[in-house]
Amino acid sequence: MRAALGATVVVCAVTAVLPGAASAEPRTVPGAASVSGAGVERISVATDGTQGDGDSAGATITANGRRIAFASSAKNLAPATPVTGQRVFVRDQRTSQTTLMSTLTPPIQPPVISGDGQYVALWGLLQRDTKTFLSRVSSASTIGINCSGLSCSQPSLSTDGRYIAQVATFSRPPSRQRIEVQDWQANHTQTVTEFGHTVSARPSISGDGRFVAYQDGQAEDVFVWDQTDDTSAGPIEGPSKAATLVQISKDGSKIVYLSGSDTYVQDESSGTDQLVPNARGVAIDPTGRYLLYAPLDTNGPSLMLRDLETGTDEIVSDQPASAGTDAVSAGGRDVVFHSTADDIVPGDTNGKSDVFVRHLY
Incomplete structure (x- = not known):
């Protein structure tokens, strides 16, 4: 596999930063x-x-x-629409407007909003196969995004929403999957790589669409593809570790991956890794400076935000909470997460899992 990709092993210097080793007064x-x-x-x-x-x-x-996309089964968020099950919404912080994005299909995984807030992507079941759907926030109109396989899944959006990295799966023999980047406006598709299996492939695209970090779930390796010369490099974690991709920062400067019980943040300009031990990386902000992570020590906060330049941490949630990729705004100012806790904000009496945003400054 690695020979087929022409991949190169990156030898990385690793610097360790202990969770909790440094802390800062919250902004x-x-x-x-x-x-x-x-x-x-x-x-x-x-x-x-x-x-x-x-x-x-x-x-x-x-x-x-400004805008936050989320999935919800709450019927009263769009009471005029008689659709049951999970639906996708966008909350505009400036106008306090909550808008239903799509009624086509319940999402299989959480939605993804483009960095500029113009588009929301989701993937859901359409008959027997899964498809990617793209909604324009301004009109809530939805289109289907094709791929070369029977099923399309795991969409990742560029900042302007024009480029979509996704997984195309061919379920009929021979079963295999392909990672593709589609310029849906130009109706052009480019293959990043193809696997002879259907195990845990997932892409993450940079903001300009140039780089795609992706994982090969069978080999347990992470690679990075460069659109300019159509080549992949890696495994970026080196030959001695198994790795799982978290995401690439939108500026393309950092790639976050997991290995064992640790999180690594690779600087793409130098090839060096910053180690955050005993922690599960969750997301990185668009500038690559702020890492959202979940400490594996369950006696403390559930979510922390690390300034990778200073090594300081801030608490995002000290109640049980979870988050996904693209959960941090630029500069680490805002972090979105969900929790069933009823004492995070006053008046939480619905007994349901809710979505929250923490403003750190």
């Missing part, structure tokens, strides 16, 4: 407190502020923090 908005509730908003609410009557999760945020 706060004037008049807002820290973890007790101020500085945190509930996002999974109707336009009039009514809390959702169903579970909400899987939030992603735009680079400027």
Whole structure:
């Protein structure tokens, strides 16, 4: 596999930064407190502020923090639409508007919003196969995004939403999958790589569409593809470790991956890794400076934000909480997450999982 890709092994110097080894006073908005509730908003609410009557999760945020996409089974967020099950919504922080994005199919995984907030991608079941759908936020109109396989899945969006990296799966013999990048506006598809198996492939695309980090789940390796010369390099973790991809930062400067019980953040200009031990990396902000991670020590906070330049940490949630990729706005200002805790904000009485945003400054 590695020979077929013409991959090169990157020898990395690793610097370790211990979780909790350094801490900083939280960056706060004037008049807002820290973890007790101020500085945190509930996002999974109707336009009039009514809390959702169903579970909400899987939030992603735009680079400027204005728009947040999430999935929810709450019927009262769009009561005029008689659709049951999970649906995708966008909350506009500037206008306080909650908009239903698609009624075509329940999402299989959380939605993905483009960095500029213009498009939302999701993938769901269409008859027997899965397909990728793209919704324009301004009109809530939805189109299907094709791929070369019977099933399309795992979409990752460029900043302007024009380029979509996704997995195309061929389920009929021989079963295999292909990672592709589609310029849907030009109706052009480019193959990143093809695997002779259907185990855990997943891509993450940079903001300009040039780089795609991806994992080969069978080999347990992570690679990075460069569109300019159509070549892949890796495994980026070297030959001695098994790795799982988290994501590439939108500026293409950092790739986050997991290996064992540790998280590594690779600097693509130098090839060196920064180690965050005993932690599960969750997301990285578009600039590549701020890492959202979940400490494996369950006695402390559930989500922390690491400034990779200073090594300082800030608490995102000290209640049980979860988050996914693209959960941090640029500069680490805002972090979205979901939790079933009922004391993160006042008036949480629905007994459901809700989506929240923490403003760190």
